[in-house]
Amino acid sequence: AQSVSQHNHHVILSEAASLELGCNYSYGGTVNLFWYVQYPGQHLQLLLKYFSGDPLVKGIKGFEAEFIKSKFSFNLRKPSVQWSDTAEYFCAVKNGGGNKLTFGTGTQLKVEL
Amino acid sequence: EAGVVQSPRYKIIEKKQPVAFWCNPISGHNTLYWYRQNLGQGPELLIRYENEEAVDDSQLPKDRFSAERLKGVDSTLKIQPAELGDSAVYLCASSLGGTFQETQYFGPGTRLLVL
Numbered sequence: 001a002q003s004v005s006q007h008n009h010h011v012i013l014s015e016a017a018s019l020e021l022g023c024n025y026s027y028g029g030t031v032n033l034f035w036y037v038q039y040p041g042q043h044l045q046l047l048l049k050y051f052s053g054d055p056l057v058k059g060i061k062g063f064e065a066e067f068i069k070s071k072f073s074f075n076l077r078k079p080s081v082q083w084s085d086t087a088e089y090f091c092a093v094k095n096g097g098g099n100k101l102t103f104g105t106g107t108q109l110k111v112e113l
Numbered sequence: 114e115a116g117v118v119q120s121p122r123y124k125i126i127e128k129k130q131p132v133a134f135w136c137n138p139i140s141g142h143n144t145l146y147w148y149r150q151n152l153g154q155g156p157e158l159l160i161r162y163e164n165e166e167a168v169d170d171s172q173l174p175k176d177r178f179s180a181e182r183l184k185g186v187d188s189t190l191k192i193q194p195a196e197l198g199d200s201a202v203y204l205c206a207s208s209l210g211g212t213f214q215e216t217q218y219f220g221p222g223t224r225l226l227v228l
Contacts, residue, residue: 004155032214043116044156044204044219051214090155100169101146101217103155 002027004093006104013081013111021076021107023091032094033074034101035065039087047089050074061085086111115139117220119205125226131193134223138186138207145182146217147173147190148204156204156219162188163210195227 003026013019025031035047048059055067065076074091091104118137126132138145143164148156159178161169164185173180177196182188192199202224206217 034216036219043221046216046218049216092155099144099161099212100158103157105153105155 002093002095002100002102004091004102004104006089006091006107008107009105010108011110013109015083015111015113016080017111019076019078019081019085019109021089021091021109023074023076023104024072025074025091025093025102026072027093027095028072029095033065033067034092034094035059035063035074035076036090036092036103037087038090038106044090047076081109081111083111083113085109117205117207117218119203119220119223121223122221123224123226125228126195127228128197129194131191132195132225133189133191134203134205134225136188136190136205136220138188138205139218141209142207142218143185143210144208144215145188146206146208147180147188148206148219150202150204150222152201159190192225195225197227200225200227 005024007022033050036044037047038044050057050067058064063078088106088108090106092101094101120135145162147159150156160173160180162182180190202222204222205220208215208217
């Protein structure tokens with residue numbers, strides 16, 4: 001069964017710091033990759049997604065992620081975080097031929113002023 | 114465009130009581146998903162519907178959980194009887210047609226507390 005690992009469970013950053021959240025998955029075939037974000041009191045929202053093509057994908061609010069197939073990774077990055085980026089971030093993977101979306105355990109990001 | 118609607122948002126019940134959650138997907142979305150999210154974990158799929166048909170219910174604890182999607186639109190997830198371990202957030206999501214390259218859109222969830 002496929003699995004998704006998010007190694008950083010809690011991250012605390014100061015405003016303007018750079019962010020990188022790790023995501024690794026176990027499936028070796030074709031995958032679709034997603035990052036979802038859940039702001040306090042709100043529902044899960046799509047941040048960005050990778051289906052095919054350019055492995056560097058850009059999402060909303062200045063976030064980007066890079067798909068590195070050889071490393072089975074899809075790390076999320078933002079060059080300068082804001083206080084409003086405080087949220088929980090989930091990496092999710094859908095494997096080829098299936099329709100099941102498997103989530104990681106999430107990373108709680110707190111951005112301090 | 115309205116998003117996925119769920120009700121109730123919160124529910125507190127005593128163990129052994131029944132409980133039901135309702136979901137209305139985004140208009141035109143044929144595929145509907147129910148997930149459970151335990152504290153500190155990511156969502157886990159319980160059941161997936163393609164129109165009225167449940168096409169993946171392998172993770173649904175069928176001894177106490179049931180779901181239906183009449184007329185291929187709204188859906189209801191029921192637990193009877195509820196156990197302490199059922200305390201979680203129950204999320205509904207929908208997508209256009211359930212194909213591989215599709216995005217799932219999530220509702221706000223129902224937070225269940227079983228006492």
